[in-house]
Amino acid sequence: MSATGQDYYELLGVERGASDQEIKKAFRRLARELHPDVSDHPEAEARFREVSEAYEVLSNAETRQLYDRYGHAGLRSGGFQPSQSDFGSLSDIFSAFFGEDIFGRGARSGGAARGGDVAAEVTIDLVEAARGVSVAVPVELAAICATCAGAGAAPGSSISTCPRCGGSGQLQHVSRSVFGEFVRQAPCPECGGSGRHIEEPCPDCDGAGRRLEERSLEVDVPAGIDDGQRIRLSGEGHAGAGGAPAGDLYVVVRVRPDERFAREGNDIFSRVDLTIVQAALGAKIAVETLEGSQEIEFAAGTQPGEVRVLRGKGMPVLQGFGRGDQRVLVNVSVPRRLSDSQRELLAEFERASDEHTYSADPSFFDRLKGAFR
Numbered sequence: 001m002s003a004t005g006q007d008y009y010e011l012l013g014v015e016r017g018a019s020d021q022e023i024k025k026a027f028r029r030l031a032r033e034l035h036p037d038v039s040d041h042p043e044a045e046a047r048f049r050e051v052s053e054a055y056e057v058l059s060n061a062e063t064r065q066l067y068d069r070y071g072h073a074g075l076r077s078g079g080f081q082p083s084q085s086d087f088g089s090l091s092d093i094f095s096a097f098f099g100e101d102i103f104g105r106g107a108r109s110g111g112a113a114r115g116g117d118v119a120a121e122v123t124i125d126l127v128e129a130a131r132g133v134s135v136a137v138p139v140e141l142a143a144i145c146a147t148c149a150g151a152g153a154a155p156g157s158s159i160s161t162c163p164r165c166g167g168s169g170q171l172q173h174v175s176r177s178v179f180g181e182f183v184r185q186a187p188c189p190e191c192g193g194s195g196r197h198i199e200e201p202c203p204d205c206d207g208a209g210r211r212l213e214e215r216s217l218e219v220d221v222p223a224g225i226d227d228g229q230r231i232r233l234s235g236e237g238h239a240g241a242g243g244a245p246a247g248d249l250y251v252v253v254r255v256r257p258d259e260r261f262a263r264e265g266n267d268i269f270s271r272v273d274l275t276i277v278q279a280a281l282g283a284k285i286a287v288e289t290l291e292g293s294q295e296i297e298f299a300a301g302t303q304p305g306e307v308r309v310l311r312g313k314g315m316p317v318l319q320g321f322g323r324g325d326q327r328v329l330v331n332v333s334v335p336r337r338l339s340d341s342q343r344e345l346l347a348e349f350e351r352a353s354d355e356h357t358y359s360a361d362p363s364f365f366d367r368l369k370g371a372f373r
Contacts, residue, residue, distance in 0.1 A: 005072060008054035016068070020059065027055040115142065115240035115247035122251060124221060126258040130290045130315055132223035137251055139217060142210040142238040148202035150243065152209040157200035162191035169195035194242065210239050219251050224266070224318035227255040260288050266324030268314045271331055274302060279332045287328055289313050296328070304332040 009016050012026040034048040057063045057075065066074045120137050144150040153159050161167040165188035173184045187193030201207030219231060230250050237247025262269040272287050282300035286293045289310065296308060307327050314324025338346070 006050070008057055008067065011051050011054040012058065023055065023058050027051060027059075114244050115238035117247040118237040118249045120249065120251050121254060122219065122221070123254040123256060125256050126261060126263065127290055129221070129225050129253075129255045130223060132316075133221050135219055135221060136216045137219045137249075138214065139249065140212055140214050141236075143213045143215075144239045145202060145205035145209055145211050147204040148209060150209040150239070152194075152196075152202055152205065152207040153198045154200040154202050157198070159199070160197045162188060162195050162197045164188055164190040165195060167195040169193040209241060217249065221253055222318060224316040224320075225253050225255070226263075226318070227253070229253055229318075261290070261326075263315065266315045266317055268324065268326040269329065270326060271329045272296070272308075273331050273333050274298060275333055276335070279303070279330075289326055290315075298330070302330055302332075304330060306330040 009018070012018075012023060012030065014022055014026050018026075030051045031048065034044045034051065057067050063075065118139055118141060120139050122135050122137055124133055124135065145152075148155065151159065162169070165171055169188055169191060170185045170193070171188050173186065188195070191197060198207050202209070205211045217233070217236060219233065221231065225231075230252050233249040233251065235246045236249035239246050260270055268290060270288060272285055274283065274285065278285070278298065279302045280300065282298055282302070284295050284297050287296050287310075290313065294310070294313075296310075298308075307329055310326040310328065312323045313326035316323050335342075
């Protein structure tokens, strides 16, 4: 019985009228938290035994009915004794009782394992990200051994069935738990799970059937890609064992910062500096874009904080149509050092100015906020 005498429904955190599915779900959640395989809390093992006992009682219709009517005393008088057997691993419990492993996937079946996936990284410039570029990606891959064609045996030598596992590649071990008997499977140590006995291993791959090779793969980076996005190349990962499919190659793309531009989605932001004379009289200024330099005409009286929008000059839409915009923020440079003659000229200009020289611009802050929306 529960050492604390705590209510079994409270231990599992379910109502007394909970369905079998709700009870199973509650125990599965608690088992993931409390099983000694995954928790280092000092009380985890004791609590796991309590919730296992609660599940053992409530998952059985007969013992649940007895407990609902008479409580712990009814179970004792009925001769119920909780199992004290080894619980096994958390993966064993889930795969044997729920038909899944601790990650919620279906129980695994036999057969050759698919090759592992490979990760690589490339770094490109922002301009290259805007145009799209083809880059060489160096990777180290497990490839099929050319000497034995993946068989693992030296040319001319024989391959027979493993005498220990009978060709299954697996050995079984039976243990008992609170749920009954569990059958654990492990790869055969004699053949490493292949089910084969190789008389003379291949000298180039030591019988593995695969060898590590350095390759350079050409990867097409699409226009519009952003920093941190991945490109998946199906079947370009590690070769599978025993003729199984190869894994995939995942290429993480890094985009170098460009001091001329800031990116937000598909839009590009940049800045243009005008002198006070250019801003006051108007000027044609060359502005950098992703496609090169472009002249823009600024009207007389251009104010600091104004934003010029260059339609379609931003980043291409990744795997789509169209482009973002480039937004150019105007900065007016105020001179820091003046000669005596320059000071006199500015003073003369100020004396000649009146209330009409400077007009109020109430939309300045709206434009500034719009530039960095």
